[in-house]
Amino acid sequence: MSNQFVASTIALAAVVAVASLMPPPAIAQPEGWVTESVCPDNTATVFHRCALEAAQAFDPPRVPDGGPDLGGIWRLRAPGMYEDLEAHPRTEDDQGGPGGIVDPPDGKVPMHAWADARRRENADSYIHHNAACLLSGVPETMYMGGTFQFLQTPEQLLMLSEDAHAYRSIPLDGRSHISENIRLWNGDSTGHWEGNTLVIETTNQNGKPWLDQRARFYTEEAYVVERLTLIDANTLHYEATIDDPNVYTQPFTIVLAYRRSTVEGFEIMAMACYENNEALMDLYRGVGYGTYPGISAAEAREALEAGR
Amino acid sequence: MDNPLVATFTALAVVAALSSLAPSPAIAQRWVAESTCPDNTPAVFHRCAMEAAKTFDPPRTPDGRPALGGIWHLPNGDAGGPYEDLEAHPSTLDDLGGPSVIVDPPDGNAPMHAWADARRKDNAERYIHHYAACLLSGVPDTMYHGETRQILQTPDQFVLLSDKTHAYRGVPLDGRSHVGESIRLWNGDSRGHWEGDTLVIETRNQNGGPWLDQRGRFYTEEAHVIERLTLIDPDTIHYQATIDDPNVYTRPFTIAVPYRRGAQAGFELLMEACYENNGALMDIYRSLGFGVYPGISPEEAREALQTEQ
Amino acid sequence: MKALVMLTASAASLILFSTAGQAQEAAGQTYTPPRTSYGNPDLQGIWQVLNTAVWDIEDHSGSLGVPAGQGVVVGGQIPYQTWATAQRHENYENRLTADPEASCKMVGVPRITYMPYPFQIVQTPAQISILYEYVHSLRNIYMNSSHPQDVIEAPWMGDSRGDWDGDTLVVDSIHFTDQTWFDRSGNFHSESLHVVERYTRTGPDHMLYEVTIEDPEVFTEPWQMSMPLYRRQEDNARLLEYECYAYLEGEVDRKRSD
Numbered sequence: 001m002s003n004q005f006v007a008s009t010i011a012l013a014a015v016v017a018v019a020s021l022m023p024p025p026a027i028a029q030p031e032g033w034v035t036e037s038v039c040p041d042n043t044a045t046v047f048h049r050c051a052l053e054a055a056q057a058f059d060p061p062r063v064p065d066g067g068p069d070l071g072g073i074w075r076l077r078a079p080g081m082y083e084d085l086e087a088h089p090r091t092e093d094d095q096g097g098p099g100g101i102v103d104p105p106d107g108k109v110p111m112h113a114w115a116d117a118r119r120r121e122n123a124d125s126y127i128h129h130n131a132a133c134l135l136s137g138v139p140e141t142m143y144m145g146g147t148f149q150f151l152q153t154p155e156q157l158l159m160l161s162e163d164a165h166a167y168r169s170i171p172l173d174g175r176s177h178i179s180e181n182i183r184l185w186n187g188d189s190t191g192h193w194e195g196n197t198l199v200i201e202t203t204n205q206n207g208k209p210w211l212d213q214r215a216r217f218y219t220e221e222a223y224v225v226e227r228l229t230l231i232d233a234n235t236l237h238y239e240a241t242i243d244d245p246n247v248y249t250q251p252f253t254i255v256l257a258y259r260r261s262t263v264e265g266f267e268i269m270a271m272a273c274y275e276n277n278e279a280l281m282d283l284y285r286g287v288g289y290g291t292y293p294g295i296s297a298a299e300a301r302e303a304l305e306a307g308r
Numbered sequence: 309m310d311n312p313l314v315a316t317f318t319a320l321a322v323v324a325a326l327s328s329l330a331p332s333p334a335i336a337q338r339w340v341a342e343s344t345c346p347d348n349t350p351a352v353f354h355r356c357a358m359e360a361a362k363t364f365d366p367p368r369t370p371d372g373r374p375a376l377g378g379i380w381h382l383p384n385g386d387a388g389g390p391y392e393d394l395e396a397h398p399s400t401l402d403d404l405g406g407p408s409v410i411v412d413p414p415d416g417n418a419p420m421h422a423w424a425d426a427r428r429k430d431n432a433e434r435y436i437h438h439y440a441a442c443l444l445s446g447v448p449d450t451m452y453h454g455e456t457r458q459i460l461q462t463p464d465q466f467v468l469l470s471d472k473t474h475a476y477r478g479v480p481l482d483g484r485s486h487v488g489e490s491i492r493l494w495n496g497d498s499r500g501h502w503e504g505d506t507l508v509i510e511t512r513n514q515n516g517g518p519w520l521d522q523r524g525r526f527y528t529e530e531a532h533v534i535e536r537l538t539l540i541d542p543d544t545i546h547y548q549a550t551i552d553d554p555n556v557y558t559r560p561f562t563i564a565v566p567y568r569r570g571a572q573a574g575f576e577l578l579m580e581a582c583y584e585n586n587g588a589l590m591d592i593y594r595s596l597g598f599g600v601y602p603g604i605s606p607e608e609a610r611e612a613l614q615t616e617q
Numbered sequence: 618m619k620a621l622v623m624l625t626a627s628a629a630s631l632i633l634f635s636t637a638g639q640a641q642e643a644a645g646q647t648y649t650p651p652r653t654s655y656g657n658p659d660l661q662g663i664w665q666v667l668n669t670a671v672w673d674i675e676d677h678s679g680s681l682g683v684p685a686g687q688g689v690v691v692g693g694q695i696p697y698q699t700w701a702t703a704q705r706h707e708n709y710e711n712r713l714t715a716d717p718e719a720s721c722k723m724v725g726v727p728r729i730t731y732m733p734y735p736f737q738i739v740q741t742p743a744q745i746s747i748l749y750e751y752v753h754s755l756r757n758i759y760m761n762s763s764h765p766q767d768v769i770e771a772p773w774m775g776d777s778r779g780d781w782d783g784d785t786l787v788v789d790s791i792h793f794t795d796q797t798w799f800d801r802s803g804n805f806h807s808e809s810l811h812v813v814e815r816y817t818r819t820g821p822d823h824m825l826y827e828v829t830i831e832d833p834e835v836f837t838e839p840w841q842m843s844m845p846l847y848r849r850q851e852d853n854a855r856l857l858e859y860e861c862y863a864y865l866e867g868e869v870d871r872k873r874s875d
Contacts, residue, residue, distance in 0.1 A: 064654045071741065134863050135753065151741050153661070154654075158739050158746060165755040167748050169737065169856065184858050185753075208863075265762070270755045272773045274862045275722045275796075281866070290870035291863075488676035488693055491685055515678065 033075040033259040034234035041077040041257035044100040048255040051237035060230040071152040073261035081143040083213045103253040110249045114303045123215040126292035133164045133273035135185035137209035138202040138224045139240035149268040164273035200226040208294040218244040219297040234260035246300035339381040339568035340543035347566035354411045354564040357546035366539040374505045377461040379570030391453040393523045412562040419558045423616040428524035435601035438518040442473045442582035444494035446518035447511045447533045448549035458577045473582035509535040516603040527553045528606045543569035555609035650818035655742050658784045663735045663849040670731040673802040691841040701835045708803025721861035723773040725797030727828045750859045768792045786816040807834040822848040
């Protein structure tokens with residue numbers, strides 16, 4: 001049951017979602033992204049299979065130091081993912097979407113039974129992190145909000161999002177992770193190239209952001225591996241595998257498609273969120289909601305033992 | 309009237325004072341006893357020291373300056389307890405006693421305006437001396453409160469370490485300007501330069517929180533203090549300080565004390581944890597109605613002077 | 618004679634050649650910084666200030682929670698209009714609650730630079746982004762472009778446009794709110810604030826940061842701040858986070874459930 005208070009923030013995205021179900025036309029769309037693509041992006045599983053093939057044949061443009069150039073303004077093509085990772089219908093609260101899980105093949109989030117029950121309870125007591133302008137963690141940052149800017153230098157890939165002016169800085173210099181005693185909202189990421197794919201490993205998250213508005217959660221022990229690959233000049237294939245045995249019965253993988261923006265001189269907006277959010281926070285608290293406190297790995301393991 | 313509660317701190321000093329009165333060579337002394345100038349009366353010492361300085365060629369540092377570095381003791385037993393009272397005062401249960409350390413004016417009295425002299429007596433009834441609260445002593449009280457100090461000298465810095473509440477004074481010798489007037493510091497802002505073989509230190513930017521002695525003698529943040537340190541023999545420093553604050557004193561006045569070089573090999577300065585162990589005493593002071601002296605602004609001091617006239 | 622002149626000239630050029638572009642910090646000599654692959658001075662890395670400006674940008678004595686400090690305002694005093702001096706005093710009295718930083722809001726420019734946390738400069742040809750630990754503040758400085766005429770809502774970090782003046786990055790920012798303060802002691806501005814920053818590398822690990830503040834609604838004339846930026850030296854130096862409002866909101870929830 002999605003949090004109805006967040007519905008108002010995603011109205012614009014609904015328009016985008018409907019448009020994506022139409023076949024790509026020959027001319028640049030007023031929506032502002034390149035529609036010609038080697039792979040259709042309306043269903044994650046279809047896109048994924050196509051992309052894996054296309055990647056093998058594509059020789060991407062490179063940056064001076066040699067890696068593929070992932071820089072640019074990217075528009076997310078994954079309707080409704082932040083609402084629900086699984087396929088879900090259009091309603092008053094939701095855009096709806098086909099879901100983004102490619103593994104397991106049934107497209108369902110493989111939660112332990114206690115965790116699936118727990119998330120439904122949580123959705124009734126806590127607001128989604130985005131409603132409080134809190135950071136979205138990994139991988140939700142990559143599908144919360146529709147527009148991203150990637151800035152690539154030899155040392156790092158900087159991913160800017162429009163969601164509460166968030167940024168993720170991914171070092172590419174092979175450094176080790178920080179100590180496990182440090183927990184960060186967006187975790188600690190390191191990136192390296194495997195052929196033409198940028199592989200990002202993220203640890204040290206704090207487990208407070210949700211994966212979707214259905215309150216799918218994880219613990220601080222979650223290990224996320226993302227893979228970004230250009231499959232043509234204007235399409236980015238993104239996969240994320242989430243591994244947290246405290247909450248999930250197996251690692252599972254989601255796939256997103258990004259299309260390069262065609263808007264001339266586009267400037268990503270670093271909008272103030274929290275500074276204007278006081279009235280809404282009062283509203284949420286007034287009806288008994290609070291911010292989600294997270295669940296520790298230890299507590300999750302106990303719950304698994306107890307079966308609830 | 310001296311704050312009786314501070315008397316406890318002087319007990320150890322009394323022992324030190326008594327031992328310093330004994331004849332020197334056969335007994336292990338904390339400082340070098342031989343000196344060009346007798347140091348038992350500041351006025352006498354001062355006159356002698358001014359003469360001795362004229363002919364003494366001090367040991368020097370590699371950069372050619374008099375070597376002031378080392379462990380230095382203020383022989384309280386002989387020079388008395390200036391931190392108790394800058395003026396001459398007798399030995400009592402509360403006080404070591406001693407001669408005046410004021411060498412100018414020649415009468416040895418602190419030249420306070422009348423209102424200020426009345427005010428300090430009043431203050432001593434209501435406030436504890438800064439050291440009772442482990443607060444810093446300012447300039448020049450740091451230089452005569454406590455028997456032992458250590459000087460570290462480099463070409464750019466003169467550093468004075470005190471054994472009271474691990475205080476330090478860093479004095480740059482590189483000719484830089486003072487900090488802005490709106491910055492007030494407990495130990496002020498000091499700048500040093502050499503005049504021949506004398507180190508001259510100018511201090512301003514004090515906050516007027518510390519007293520000059522336990523008799524409550526105070527000053528304001530506009531005080532300007534000039535100190536002069538001169539070696540008059542290998543083991544004696546002649547220390548002078550001129551305090552200039554027309555808001556409180558009718559004229560600048562000068563104190564002088566001797567420092568004697570430490571004689572104990574491998575002596576290490578005590579880093580006193582004062583505040584950390586002072587909680588119970590602060591409670592006692594407060595329950596007896598005493599507080600920490602809040603200082604007096606130059607404006608308030610000038611108004612008091614006006615009212616008096 | 619001619620041969621001697623030529624020899625001297627080549628010797629001179631040899632000296633110039635060897636010192637130019639080197640990582641030297643000789644006093645009085647202008648430092649030539651290394652360049653990015655596309656030819657601009659490279660300002661990248663993790664930087665931080667070491668001063669007391671965040672508490673008070675002017676000279677100040679110490680007080681509980683605040684060390685004494687020398688000001689970063691060039692010339693010493695901020696040239697407030699008369700009414701503004703009174704407002705500043707009022708701000709100071711109410712600083713523990715009225716300062717936006719006290720409620721974990723963004724702190725604007727240039728205060729974000731001298732917050733006591735590291736920040737990271739990332740450069741690309743058309744855009745320089747600066748990432749700050751304090752509530753993940755972000756500034757995107759667009760190069761060779763103009764400010765938009767209007768903004769729907771004033772971004773708390775202003776709208777920034779950058780350009781190169783020799784080896785100095787000059788950043789011009791407008792479209793501020795009036796809700797941010799310059800420090801924790803109540804120095805303030807209006808929405809008409811116009812900030813020009815200059816970032817100049819002075820050595821391998823130092824940068825000079827100079828700021829001109831203009832706000833005709835509050836000050837009698839423009840004024841400046843100046844301070845060094847220091848490169849973080851640790852092998853593992855990196856930005857972590859200070860998610861102030863996350864902690865704040867968490868506290869509110871904890872107290873409500875008690």
